[in-house]
Amino acid sequence: MSSRNIAVQKAVYDALTKEKRPGESFTAVLRRLLDQKEGAQELYGAWGKGSSKSSHALLRELRSAGKGGP
Numbered sequence: 001m002s003s004r005n006i007a008v009q010k011a012v013y014d015a016l017t018k019e020k021r022p023g024e025s026f027t028a029v030l031r032r033l034l035d036q037k038e039g040a041q042e043l044y045g046a047w048g049k050g051s052s053k054s055s056h057a058l059l060r061e062l063r064s065a066g067k068g069g070p
Contacts, residue, residue: 008016020029 016026016029
């Protein structure tokens with residue numbers, strides 16, 4: 001496996017460290033976060049499709065799938 005070094009600001013490093021799970025590498029953290037971002041892009045435009053009731057249901061589903069949000 002090849003590797004590359006990248007420079008990040010201390011605040012970014014600190015944020016990545018907080019996201020890091022036990023035993024997880026920084027590569028795995030970045031991959032996981034990028035995968036989450038790609039999943040969110042699939043929802044683009046969904047808010048305009050359907051009633052407000054379906055939008056509220058979608059919001060509840062997104063919150064329950066997240067990090068224990070409200």
